[in-house]
Amino acid sequence: MKNNVRTLLLSAALISLSMGLAYPYFSEYAYSLTGNPFLAGMISSLRSLTCVFSFLAGGMVADRLGRKKPIVWGTFLLGLSLLLYSLAGNAKDLVLASLLEGTAYFYFPAFNAMIMDSVKEGFLGVFTLAVVVEHLPYSLSPVLGGMMRDRWEIPGLRMAFLAGGTMVLLMALVRQWGLSETFKEKKISQNPFKGLLSFHRLLKGLILLRIFFLISALSMFNFFLVLYAIRDLKLMSFTEFGLALALSSLIYPLSLPLSRRLGKVPPSFLYSHLLLMGSLSPLLVLTHSIPCIFLSLVILNLCGSLTYGIERGSVALLTPQVLRGRAEAFMDLSFYLGSSLGTATGGYFYSISPSLVMWVSFFLFLSGAPLSFLLFREWPKEVPRKF
Numbered sequence: 302m303k304n305n306v307r308t309l310l311l312s313a314a315l316i317s318l319s320m321g322l323a324y325p326y327f328s329e330y331a332y333s334l335t336g337n338p339f340l341a342g343m344i345s346s347l348r349s350l351t352c353v354f355s356f357l358a359g360g361m362v363a364d365r366l367g368r369k370k371p372i373v374w375g376t377f378l379l380g381l382s383l384l385l386y387s388l389a390g391n392a393k394d395l396v397l398a399s400l401l402e403g404t405a406y407f408y409f410p411a412f413n414a415m416i417m418d419s420v421k422e423g424f425l426g427v428f429t430l431a432v433v434v435e436h437l438p439y440s441l442s443p444v445l446g447g448m449m450r451d452r453w454e455i456p457g458l459r460m461a462f463l464a465g466g467t468m469v470l471l472m473a474l475v476r477q478w479g480l481s482e483t484f485k486e487k488k489i490s491q492n493p494f495k496g497l498l499s500f501h502r503l504l505k506g507l508i509l510l511r512i513f514f515l516i517s518a519l520s521m522f523n524f525f526l527v528l529y530a531i532r533d534l535k536l537m538s539f540t541e542f543g544l545a546l547a548l549s550s551l552i553y554p555l556s557l558p559l560s561r562r563l564g565k566v567p568p569s570f571l572y573s574h575l576l577l578m579g580s581l582s583p584l585l586v587l588t589h590s591i592p593c594i595f596l597s598l599v600i601l602n603l604c605g606s607l608t609y610g611i612e613r614g615s616v617a618l619l620t621p622q623v624l625r626g627r628a629e630a631f632m633d634l635s636f637y638l639g640s641s642l643g644t645a646t647g648g649y650f651y652s653i654s655p656s657l658v659m660w661v662s663f664f665l666f667l668s669g670a671p672l673s674f675l676l677f678r679e680w681p682k683e684v685p686r687k688f
Contacts, residue, residue, distance in 0.1 A: 305419045305480055306416055306419050306427070308479035308480055309372075309415065310430070310434045310435075312376075312472040312476055313412075313435045315438075316376075316379075316472050317434075318468070319442070319465040321438055321446065322465055323383075323462045323465055324465075325443045325446060325447075325542075325543065326447070326461075326527060326539065327345065327524075328345070328525065329450065329458075329527060329528070329539070330386075331395055332528065334389060334391060339651075340648075342525075342645055342647060343648065344395050346640075346645040346648075347396060347400070347403075347641075348399035348402055348403045349637040349641030351403025352403045352634065352637035353634055353638060355405075355406050356407065356631070357630055357634065359371055359406075359409060359410045359630055360628075360630025363484070363626030363627075364623060364624065364627055367411075367482045367483075368412075368415040368482060369476075369480045372411050372476055373408075373477045374473075375405050375406065375407050375409070376405075376408060376472055376476055377470065378401060378404060380467070380468075380469035381405075381466065381470075382398050382405055383463075383465045384466035384467075385398035386466075387466060388459075406633070406637070409630075410629035410630040411626060413613060413629045413632075414629050418625070424610070424618065425560045425607075426564070426610070428613040429560040429606050429607060429610040430557060432553065432606035432609050433553040433557060436550055436553050443543035443544075443546040443547050444540065444543040444547045445461075446458070446543055447538070447542055449461055451540045484626075499624065500620065500628060501620075503615065503676060503679045503680060503681075504631075506679070507632075507676060508631050508634075508635040509635075511635040511636065512638045512639045512642065513665075514669030515665075515669050516638075516642075516643065517639045518661075520642075520644050521643035521650075521661060522583055522601070522662040525648075525658045526594075528651070528655070529655045529658065530542060533655045534589055541591075545591070545598060549595060549598035552599045553606055556606040560610055565686075567677070567686070568611055568615070568677040570674070572611050572674075573670045573674035575607055575611075576604070576666055576667075576669050576670040577666075577667070578600055578603075579601055580663050580670070581597070582598070582662075582666075583660065583663040584659075585597040585600075587660075612632065613632075616628050616629065619684060646661070
């Protein structure tokens with residue numbers, strides 16, 4: 302079972318490394334091909350909305366046919382979508398690629414469900430490690446991607462998407478050869494929403510909190526930061542922005558010892574204070590200072606890795622194995638619904654005033670903190686809080 306975790310995390314790290322070449326500049330890529338920031342945001346929003354249906358189907362498949370098959374096939378489709386991005390010439394091409402990418406993510410529920418099946422304890426540490434190995438490669442690839450954009454402009458980003466797609470296709474083969482199934486077929490309800498109704502109310506509330514507050518704020522901030530810092534404020538080049546992303550990723554390993562020390566802290570206190578810390582990031586960007594923008598990225602990386610560990614640990618502790626695929630489907634669903642909401646509304650606010658995006662992001666983070674505190678106070682007494 303530990304071999305599954307190693308294979309999943311190693312392949313995820315290499316996928317992250319390759320996708321990090323182009324993805325930090327997707328808003329720039331979409332904007333350059335469409336000439337419209339609102340349309341660029343809507344394309345990203347469409348990708349996120351496609352994931353709504355992908356995750357519902359993916360959760361059902363993971364709980365019926367197992368974890369391995371959806372992981373392998375989803376990774377393969379993801380690689381194809383990146384190749385389509387590299388060939389895109391207009392908004393229609395971007396829409397087609399985004400639809401395929403959104404469809405490919407149906408494997409996400411099976412990915413985390415397989416990790417939960419393979420680990421019996423220490424969920425906060427394991428899922429924090431998952432965040433680290435997926436994001437630490439950003440210490441290299443965004444710098445190279447930014448250099449490619451500065452040197453060759455849009456053709457440079459096309460090459461970045463092409464390289465990413467090739468690597469992801471190779472990782473599909475690695476996962477086919479290296480993973481072992483952890484789940485035996487069982488009869489389950491054909492209605493995915495029936496699984497949602499059986500979830501603990503804390504998980505239901507967490508899903509809503511992520512959609513309307515945490516993920517909306519995060520996606521709004523991340524998607525429009527590159528446009529705000531480079532095109533509007535003209536504070537840095539694309540290479541310099543990539544370097545800021547890369548250096549900020551070096552904070553991720555610090556989250557591992559922190560996760561071990563914070564494992565016994567009540568989740569209501571820890572999660573809410575992490576959101577309060579995250580709310581500082583948009584305010585730092587509004588100072589129009591390069592060091593403050595860098596610090597904002599560091600804060601979000603550190604807080605994000607720990608909140609992710611708390612969320613996935615909660616799913617593992619509060620959900621039986623037979624429901625984990627669907628539970629992960631709704632958690633992933635909340636991410637992409639929140640991303641869709643954040644990028645779509647962010648495009649509207651950006652059209653009014655670029656700085657308004659940062660103010661709205663700050664308000665959402667800040668509002669989510671007390672709500673999360675009240676939510677995690679509902680933790681059942683009979684379930685241990687051994688994250």
